Amino acid sequence: MTQAAAGAVDRDPEAVSRFVEHFAAQLVEAGLPRMPARVFAALLASDTGALTSAELGEQLKISPAAVSGAVRYLAQVHMISREREPGSRRERYRVHGDQWYEALTNREAIIRRWGDALREGVTSLGPTTPAGRRLAETLAFFEFVEKEVADMMERWRVHRERRFGSDTSMRD
Amino acid sequence: MTQAAAGAVDRDPEAVSRFVEHFAAQLVEAGLPRMPARVFAALLASDTGALTSAELGEQLKISPAAVSGAVRYLAQVHMISREREPGSRRERYRVHGDQWYEALTNREAIIRRWGDALREGVTSLGPTTPAGRRLAETLAFFEFVEKEVADMMERWRVHRERRFGSDTSMRD
DNA sequence: CGCTTCTTTCAGAAATTTGTGAAGATGAAG
């Protein structure tokens, strides 16, 4: 084995980097801040789905501070989780298939607050005014979506189970 | 009728403004730029669902330039449409129930580009590598969602029809 | 305990974004 004694390589670092930057760019365009996007893409493209702070910093050529900020953000929106390795103080950041899908659709919290704001609007503008009625219909849409999305995720789990097997897939 | 001879009032401008700013704040938090968010909220809370540039500027206390920038943005993402009044050079910006729901779910274009980036990644990292497999599953998720969302919107149209009647509701 | 290794926090420099005023366009009306 020329590549490695222990599991790693045959990964062309340049190909990886190309994908990372390209995918990160899409995420940025969708509204994610730049550093979190790059970090996330790097994790997604890693072999194990988990990297240490140092590895991230090196691969992306960014300071430890930047890594720290990015992972804090990503953890907050539940796109990654943090793990401690028992021995060393090293922390390890992991992208966990399941949880990040959910995070994406998990505009839930947002949707709920939109609903609140709209309800307030309906009341204060009056449910029978034209504006009030428009708001009410918009509200109905969000309530509809909220429920539908939940159902959809359920269907996805089934679909995926059949397509990819094991429930805990996408672990390392 | 104490309030008005022609259609308008009984709208407490302060209540309207409160709603507009509150709802706009939620939109901002969801990632919309500030001015577009405020303009959009103002349209949503208007009686007819359509306002002129001047009216928007006055209500929101912003310059014509700011209005122009905001409506350009909103039109681009299909959250409003522009109408010319036949006579005057005045333009009128309208929020059209249907189209803005669709715009919201219409991360479609975005999703498609994500798909492209992921497909590329699967190829260049190799479909049988661990990272390649993770990417492939992620891709499958997006393809699934794309289809499901389309179905969901169809169901919404039916649901709404029954609840709110006429197909062209939410016009002025 | 005190060293060593990581990570986080903080203050500031750099870049980006946002909104304004002023100067063009554009088109209807005289």
Place this chain on the structure above:
DNA sequence: CTTCATCTTCACAAATTTCTGAAAGAAGCG
């Protein structure tokens, strides 16, 4: 063809966001 009203574009100023280097905080290990 000029004028008036209205929208858009442009260059710049202001505010905000984003990264970095440096210093401070934790956790294992001798």
